[in-house]
Amino acid sequence: MFPVRCFTCGAVIAHKYEDYKGLIDSGKSPKEALDELGIKRYCCRRMFLTYKSVLKEFARYHGAVG
Amino acid sequence: MKVEVIRDDGFWTEFILRDSNPAFANAWRRAMKSHVPVMAVDYVDIYMNSSYLYDEILAHRIGLIPLKTNLEKFNLQNQCVCGGEGCPSCQVSLRLNVEGPRVVYSGDFVSDDPETVPVFDNIPVIELFEGQQLMLEAVARLGFGREHAKFQPVSVCTYRVLARVRINESCSSCRKCVQVCPRNVFSVDEDRVRVIDEFSCTLCKDCLKVCEENAIELTETDDFLFTVESIGQMEVREVARRALDAIKSKAQEMVSLMEEL
Numbered sequence: 381m382f383p384v385r386c387f388t389c390g391a392v393i394a395h396k397y398e399d400y401k402g403l404i405d406s407g408k409s410p411k412e413a414l415d416e417l418g419i420k421r422y423c424c425r426r427m428f429l430t431y432k433s434v435l436k437e438f439a440r441y442h443g444a445v446g
Numbered sequence: 447m448k449v450e451v452i453r454d455d456g457f458w459t460e461f462i463l464r465d466s467n468p469a470f471a472n473a474w475r476r477a478m479k480s481h482v483p484v485m486a487v488d489y490v491d492i493y494m495n496s497s498y499l500y501d502e503i504l505a506h507r508i509g510l511i512p513l514k515t516n517l518e519k520f521n522l523q524n525q526c527v528c529g530g531e532g533c534p535s536c537q538v539s540l541r542l543n544v545e546g547p548r549v550v551y552s553g554d555f556v557s558d559d560p561e562t563v564p565v566f567d568n569i570p571v572i573e574l575f576e577g578q579q580l581m582l583e584a585v586a587r588l589g590f591g592r593e594h595a596k597f598q599p600v601s602v603c604t605y606r607v608l609a610r611v612r613i614n615e616s617c618s619s620c621r622k623c624v625q626v627c628p629r630n631v632f633s634v635d636e637d638r639v640r641v642i643d644e645f646s647c648t649l650c651k652d653c654l655k656v657c658e659e660n661a662i663e664l665t666e667t668d669d670f671l672f673t674v675e676s677i678g679q680m681e682v683r684e685v686a687r688r689a690l691d692a693i694k695s696k697a698q699e700m701v702s703l704m705e706e707l
Contacts, residue, residue, distance in 0.1 A: 381573065384507055386601075390598060392601075394569040395566035398570065435573050436573075439575045
């Protein structure tokens, strides 16, 4: 799951994650999306840029592992 | 001492503290970070968790969700009439009872107190898949930032000393300082180097290193530029005010201790 807060500065970022995903899906670059959402500091920006969801990966094996 | 607000939208504020000293500025900064209590979930009773996240990880995520805090309404647990056992005047329960498949958001919590609700309704807490269930009760209480970062009312809370930049007569207008300054403090006007943006100076002293005539005078002023960003539990103004109250009460305690000696 996407981290609730930025690891470094502690600002809440998770409430913007779905908007970010929507902007990326609409064809915007990560830079444009982050600028639009007002994520200014690079500590918070990297939280979005480097996030990879693993929960969905787990779900693919649902049933196989119980 | 005087405070001059430059920018304030409630949750992101810049202000100048004038005619002060580093000791007070830093005391204030630290008080804002760690001496203003806010609500956060500190204890989670998990009755049912068949999701992919472990109970601890789930509890940690719930703890990090900021909750709107009304400090007039609640007591610190160790100063409460219940003696720290937990009662409606020092803690709030937030219940969650959901079934997958769906994404659970912070807004799905049902709070006992209509005022103590998550600041943001759309924080994804966990994603539940087919057949997964979650039943829990999260207990929020007041706490201080020095205990855990989730109890901090501010994320960014910094100050910098404002500089006084002057150019004296020995300046040869070589313009090296204009080129080297990373904050564009200097500019050339009618063949003379002038200070155009003293406010931006961060006292890096690069200009002093390149100036062969020693024509630049850099001094620290007694003014401090604060940048404070609130997490959302309360506005920056209230955090700042309560931090000052905390410093005051600590100072008074110190005075009474000194009198006893």
